[in-house]
Amino acid sequence: DAGITQSPRHKVTETGTPVTLRCHQTENHRYMYWYRQDPGHGLRLIHYSYGVKDTDKGEVSDGYSVSRSKTEDFLLTLESATSSQTSVYFCAISVGTVTDTQYFGPGTRLTVL
Amino acid sequence: TQLLEQSPQFLSIQEGENLTVYCNSSSVFSSLQWYRQEPGEGPVLLVTVVTGGEVKKLKRLTFQFGDARKDSSLHITAAQPGDTGLYLCAGPRYGNKLVFGAGTILRVKS
Numbered sequence: 455d456a457g458i459t460q461s462p463r464h465k466v467t468e469t470g471t472p473v474t475l476r477c478h479q480t481e482n483h484r485y486m487y488w489y490r491q492d493p494g495h496g497l498r499l500i501h502y503s504y505g506v507k508d509t510d511k512g513e514v515s516d517g518y519s520v521s522r523s524k525t526e527d528f529l530l531t532l533e534s535a536t537s538s539q540t541s542v543y544f545c546a547i548s549v550g551t552v553t554d555t556q557y558f559g560p561g562t563r564l565t566v567l
Numbered sequence: 568t569q570l571l572e573q574s575p576q577f578l579s580i581q582e583g584e585n586l587t588v589y590c591n592s593s594s595v596f597s598s599l600q601w602y603r604q605e606p607g608e609g610p611v612l613l614v615t616v617v618t619g620g621e622v623k624k625l626k627r628l629t630f631q632f633g634d635a636r637k638d639s640s641l642h643i644t645a646a647q648p649g650d651t652g653l654y655l656c657a658g659p660r661y662g663n664k665l666v667f668g669a670g671t672i673l674r675v676k677s
Contacts, residue, residue, distance in 0.1 A: 458609075485663060494576075496569070496655055496667035497610070504663060512664065544609050548663075555600065556657075556665060558609030 457481050458559035460545050466565045473532040475562050477545030479525075485548040486528040487556065488512075488520060490541040497544065503528055535566045570594060571656055571668035579674040583645050588671045590656035591638045597659060599639045601630055604653040604670075646675045 457480035467473050477486060485504055489497040489512075499512030501520040509520050517539060519531045532539055545559040574589045590599065598617045602610035614623050616632035616639060623630045627650075629642040643650055651674050657667045 487665075494669055496571075496573075496669040497657075497665075498667070499664055502664065546609075555612060555615060557612065560609055561607070 458545060458547060458557065460543075460559040460562050462562060463560065464563045466567065467535055468567050469536055470534050473535050473564065473566075475530045475543055475545075475564070477528045477530070477559060479528075479547050481547075482525050483547040483549060484525075486522065487546040487548075488518075488528065488530045489544045489546065490514065490539075491544060491561075492541050500530065500543075535564075537566050540564060540566045569669055570660070570666050571658060573654075573656060573668035573671050575671060576669065577672045577674075579676065580646055582647055582675055582677045584675075586643050586646055586673070588641045588643075588654055588673070589638065590640070590668055592658070593637065595636050597636070599632060599636075600657045600665075601639070601641055602655040602657060604655060605651075610653075610655055643673075646673075648675045648677045651675050 459478045461476045487502040488500040491497050498514045500514055500518050501509055501512055503509045503522045506522055521529045543562045546556040548556045572591045598615055600615045601613045603613055604610040614630045616630055619634045619636045621632045627644045631640045653670045653672050655667050655670045657665045660666045
């Protein structure tokens with residue numbers, strides 16, 4: 455257990471509304487990641503962070519922004535949610551410098567109507 | 568087109584049967600990982616293979632990394648209902664990022 459929690463676990467929202475998902479870790483790991491999971495696509499990286507206030511884009515970053523003001527929290531924001539952003543969102547951390555081994559949170563199921 | 572192609576996409580078998588899941592790429596990877604995911608949960612790391620030709624065993628699961636480090640396979644012997652889940656392969660790309668295959672859904676019927 456890598457001590458990762460995500461909130462909320464489920465959310466239903468309407469098109470055009472802002473949404474923020476939170477990932478919290480308890481062990482001060484440097485690297486944190488946000489993925490989305492859709493049928494037939496596996497997991498796709500949205501954004502990742504390599505330290506406080508240090509973030510970078512992944513392969514599907516359009517429509518998403520992130521912030522990391524504290525080591526333990528990594529926030530994912532959908533500024534204006536669209537139906538195409540309906541998905542399951544997973545946060546992950548990597549331990550130490552072994553960034554190719556990642557541990558995942560329980561996920562947030564987001565539905566945009 | 569995914570960088571890591573997994574096959575088959577879906578597999579439904581009877582308890583006790585053997586199966587193999589494949590993960591292929593045209594690119595060389597420094598390592599490959601296999602994860603298993605159960606419904607409503609996040610993926611859980613099963614194994615990391617690093618050396619070309621490497622074989623790792625985890626109870627009834629055997630993982631192999633291709634000699635050229637472009638492919639990997641997962642073989643399950645005598646599958647059990649508890650093996651049911653989504654199996655994902657993943658490999659590091661561009662330093663700090665992982666790229667995932669689309670996954671293989673395995674259903675083992677008792």
